[in-house]
Amino acid sequence: MAAVEDVDIAVLEGESLGLVGPSGSGKSTLLSLLLGTERPDRGEVLFNGAPLVGRQQLREARQAVQFIPQDPASSLDPRRTVEHQLREPLRRFGIEGDHKSLVQDALEQVGLVTGYLGRRAHELSGGQAQRVAMARALVTRPRILLADEAVSGLDLPLRNQVLDLLKQLHARDGLGLLFISHDLTAIHQLCQRALVFDHGRVVEEGPTSELFYRPAHPTTQELVDAIPLLPA
Numbered sequence: 001m002a003a004v005e006d007v008d009i010a011v012l013e014g015e016s017l018g019l020v021g022p023s024g025s026g027k028s029t030l031l032s033l034l035l036g037t038e039r040p041d042r043g044e045v046l047f048n049g050a051p052l053v054g055r056q057q058l059r060e061a062r063q064a065v066q067f068i069p070q071d072p073a074s075s076l077d078p079r080r081t082v083e084h085q086l087r088e089p090l091r092r093f094g095i096e097g098d099h100k101s102l103v104q105d106a107l108e109q110v111g112l113v114t115g116y117l118g119r120r121a122h123e124l125s126g127g128q129a130q131r132v133a134m135a136r137a138l139v140t141r142p143r144i145l146l147a148d149e150a151v152s153g154l155d156l157p158l159r160n161q162v163l164d165l166l167k168q169l170h171a172r173d174g175l176g177l178l179f180i181s182h183d184l185t186a187i188h189q190l191c192q193r194a195l196v197f198d199h200g201r202v203v204e205e206g207p208t209s210e211l212f213y214r215p216a217h218p219t220t221q222e223l224v225d226a227i228p229l230l231p232a
Contacts, residue, residue, distance in 0.1 A: 004026045004029050004030050004033065004040075004200045004201075005200045005201055006201060007030060007200070007201065007202055008202075009195060009202065011034070011144055011146075011176050011177075011178045012176055013143050013144065013174060013175070013176045014174045014175075014176060015176050015177070015192065015193070016167075016170050016176075016177040016179065016190055016191045016192050016193075017176075017177065017178050017179070017191060017192075017193050017194070017195070018178075018179050018180075018181065018187035018190065018191035018193070018194035018195070018208060019178060019179070019180045019181075019194070019195050019197055020180075020181060020182065020184060020187050020194060020195070020196055020197065020223060021182075021196060021197030021198050021219070021223075022182070022198060022219070022222075022223070023182070025197045025198045025199060025200070026197060026199070026200035026201075027180050027197055028148075029200070030197070031146065031148055031180060033045050034065075034146060034178070035062075035065070035067060035146065036052050036058050036061060036062070039053075047060070047061040047064075047065070048060075059093070062093075063093045063095075063140050063142065064142050064143045064144060065142060065143070065144040065145075065146060066137040066138070066140060066142040066144070066145055066146070067137065067145075067146050067147075067148070068133065068134060068137050068145060068146070068147040068148065068150045069133075069148055069150075070148050070149040070150070070152055071152075071153070072129070072130050072133030072134065072150065075133055076121040076124075076129060076132060076133060077121070078120060078121045078122060079120070080120065081117065081118050081119065081120055082107075082116050082117055082118070082119050082120070082124075082132050083100070083103055083117040083118065085132070085136055086103040086106055086107070086132075086135060086136050086139045087099050087100075087103060089136065089139055089140050090102060090103075090139060090140065093140055095140060100117075102139055103117070103135075103139060104117070105139075106135040106136070106138045106139040107131075107132070107135050109135065109138055109169065110131040110132075110134050110135045110138070110165060111131060111165065112128065112131055112132065112135065116128070116132070126154075126158060127158050127161060130154075130158070130162055131165070134162075134165065134166075138169070142175070143175065143176060144175065144176040144177070144178070145166075145169075145175055145176070145177050145178070146178045146180070147166065147177065147178070147179045147180065148180045149180060149181055149182070149183075150162060150166070150179070150181075151163060151181070151183060151186055152181070152182075152183070159186070163186055163189050163190055166179070166190060167189070167190055170190075177190070177191070179191055182223075184212060184223055184224065184226075184227050185227060187208060187212075188208050188209070188212055191208050192207065192208060193205070193206065193207055193208060194206070194207075194208045194211050194212075196211065196217060196219055196220045196223070198219040203217045203219050203220070204216055204217040204219070204220045212224050212227075
């Protein structure tokens with residue numbers, strides 16, 4: 001049985017798209033395909049209308065499409081300063097310009113204004129580390145962000161801070177956003193449109209409010225029923 005089958009989705013600049021489904025539904029496999037770390041046995045993954053194959057195409061895609069992992073804070077190298085960790089993708093992609101200014105700009109975008117360049121991971125609070133990891137995704141000035149369970153395990157205040165920040169970045173910069181989560185309230189807060197994924201297929205899609213207040217598919221209904229209280 002295929003982990004992902006007959007999936008046809010598009011992540012567009014300026015759109016916030018949620019992907020929700022139970023554990024084992026194929027969300028992680030789909031994400032790996034979109035990031036180019038796995039190749040499909042059938043079908044194609046397209047970037048700018050061209051198949052995502054070949055070194056140059058992958059390089060362009062990985063600069064334009066940045067990834068925020070499930071536990072962004074743990075992805076920081078404890079040996080490196082914040083400045084070094086944000087300079088690294090600039091160096092890797094050969095981005096021209098004043099790298100220190102680009103790093104400072106990325107930190108300002110996530111609300112870290114001064115005093116963070118020389119810090120290491122152990123000198124950051126959980127919320128600060130989360131923002132540094134997001135700044136690292138933003139420093140290459142991507143067009144699309146893919147976020148995988150980016151608020152999973154966070155306490156409520158920090159969860160809401162991260163969601164608010166993602167919403168601001170999306171609205172201000174026109175970033176496309178694919179937000180993958182089992183947290184339906186987070187998807188409702190953040191995303192205009194959502195896809196419900198189960199057994200490797202999209203079983204329902206539409207405006208987020210319609211899906212969660214008027215679910216049509218049994219999987220969607222089960223996910224909605226698991227929410228203690230839907231936001232008004």
